[in-house]
Amino acid sequence: SYICEKMVSDSSSSFYDSDEGLQRNALIQSKTCKYMVYKLLGQGSFGRVVECVKLDTFERVAVKAAKREYNKFAWKEAAAVKELSVLDRDRCNLVKYYEVFEYKHRTFISMEMLDISLHDFVTKRSRGPLALCDIRVILKQMFVALTALKSRGMMHADIKPDNIMLVNQSQQPYKVKLIDFGFATSPAKIPPGTIIQALSYRAPEVMLGIPVTESADMWTLGCVAAFLYLGHHLFFNRCEYQMMQGFVHMLGQPSKRMLQEGRYSTKYFWMRKGIIERTWVLKTPAQYSASTGTVIKQSTTITDKYACIDDLAKHHPQPNTESEVEDTAAFLSLLKWMLCVDPVKRITPVEGLGHRFITMKHLPEDPANGRCIQFSGPSSASNFPFC
Numbered sequence: 001s002y003i004c005e006k007m008v009s010d011s012s013s014s015f016y017d018s019d020e021g022l023q024r025n026a027l028i029q030s031k032t033c034k035y036m037v038y039k040l041l042g043q044g045s046f047g048r049v050v051e052c053v054k055l056d057t058f059e060r061v062a063v064k065a066a067k068r069e070y071n072k073f074a075w076k077e078a079a080a081v082k083e084l085s086v087l088d089r090d091r092c093n094l095v096k097y098y099e100v101f102e103y104k105h106r107t108f109i110s111m112e113m114l115d116i117s118l119h120d121f122v123t124k125r126s127r128g129p130l131a132l133c134d135i136r137v138i139l140k141q142m143f144v145a146l147t148a149l150k151s152r153g154m155m156h157a158d159i160k161p162d163n164i165m166l167v168n169q170s171q172q173p174y175k176v177k178l179i180d181f182g183f184a185t186s187p188a189k190i191p192p193g194t195i196i197q198a199l200s201y202r203a204p205e206v207m208l209g210i211p212v213t214e215s216a217d218m219w220t221l222g223c224v225a226a227f228l229y230l231g232h233h234l235f236f237n238r239c240e241y242q243m244m245q246g247f248v249h250m251l252g253q254p255s256k257r258m259l260q261e262g263r264y265s266t267k268y269f270w271m272r273k274g275i276i277e278r279t280w281v282l283k284t285p286a287q288y289s290a291s292t293g294t295v296i297k298q299s300t301t302i303t304d305k306y307a308c309i310d311d312l313a314k315h316h317p318q319p320n321t322e323s324e325v326e327d328t329a330a331f332l333s334l335l336k337w338m339l340c341v342d343p344v345k346r347i348t349p350v351e352g353l354g355h356r357f358i359t360m361k362h363l364p365e366d367p368a369n370g371r372c373i374q375f376s377g378p379s380s381a382s383n384f385p386f387c
Helices: 002-009 069-085 116-124 132-151 204-208 215-230 239-249 256-262 283-293 309-315 322-338 349-352
Strands: 027-029 033-042 047-054 058-068 097-103 106-112 164-168 172-178 269-272 279-283
Touching: 033 058, 033 132, 047 256, 058 069, 058 164, 058 239, 116 164, 116 204, 116 215, 132 172, 132 215, 132 322, 132 349, 204 239, 204 256, 215 309, 215 322, 239 279, 322 349
Parallel strands: none
Antiparallel strands: 027 033, 033 047, 047 058, 058 106, 097 106, 164 172, 269 279
16 A cells, blocks of 8 residues: 555654564554554653554554553553543543554553644744633633543543643644543542652642542643643642642642641641641751752742742733733633642532633623634533533
8 A cells, every 4th residue: 555655665754662673664463453553653661652554444543552561551551441431532532542452462552643742732832822712622621521530430640731632733723632541540549648640740639648539630730721821831840849839839838637637748847836736837948858868959940930820920921902811810710729739629620611711701702702712612511421
């Protein structure tokens, strides 16, 4: 075929994985299908994702190839995918999985081919922030996705810009899907104190060692929303202490209840004795270093520039009209609820779908609002069979 001939002849983007046999034009075979490797899409600690062509239909698909030592994680993802198989992947904004199989002692997962991750999309824009209309479209779809996961008693546990992908930006602008369910599970199966989520997207309750719920996914989605609004990660740190310091600085200290419940609270806070009661106080960098042996390297972050969520508007192009001012206020209101330190008070996906930033009740029905008005996605979780 023309596709196969082009793949064989075009060596400009060839790659080779000497240990795993994932060289360009290599064949991967399941019980029902043969795949020919075309190019590398991405790689991480658990393995690689390659673009392949199904030789029976010539359909382009993405195939995740787990490293042999991480085969069990691939099957864990497969178990999560099976749990979610009853959902409509298109309506719920979740990536479609086709099959999981073993070939030459390695586990492969075949899934639909998507366009580009939000992380790479923003990076290619020279880290320029997205317009609020576009952020709204993305958040609405992700609220639907989280509602779907919650309906199955599941949480994703690794939401970040890398794991939300544009489906086809040229033909379906800002249509997105949630990908990578390698850590997806029931919150009840996560032992208290287990560390999950990427550090810059880690929820306060996870850092404190409090039992987690699906609400931790809403926190990470809030961090994604801030990333899209700023063009940069909100809490970009390589140090747990600086993460907690940023929470306290911008969002306020965790409640007494949370600190009393947290297994790791004393890692970041100490108890100051008072005349009537004791109070929790955030450790200084010196105190944290002394108690943990970790050296704090001070660095400037976005949270050093702003005292609260409202201050983030200073980092975004200024609104020019009254409607844009109202829309900015609505977005920041939603962001505050998504990034509420207390997971019990944090907004839920269904509540998110009803927030005025998503429903646009604060905006006039004016064609000048563009995609804000034209977007035809669901406005309420009640439209879906899983609720």
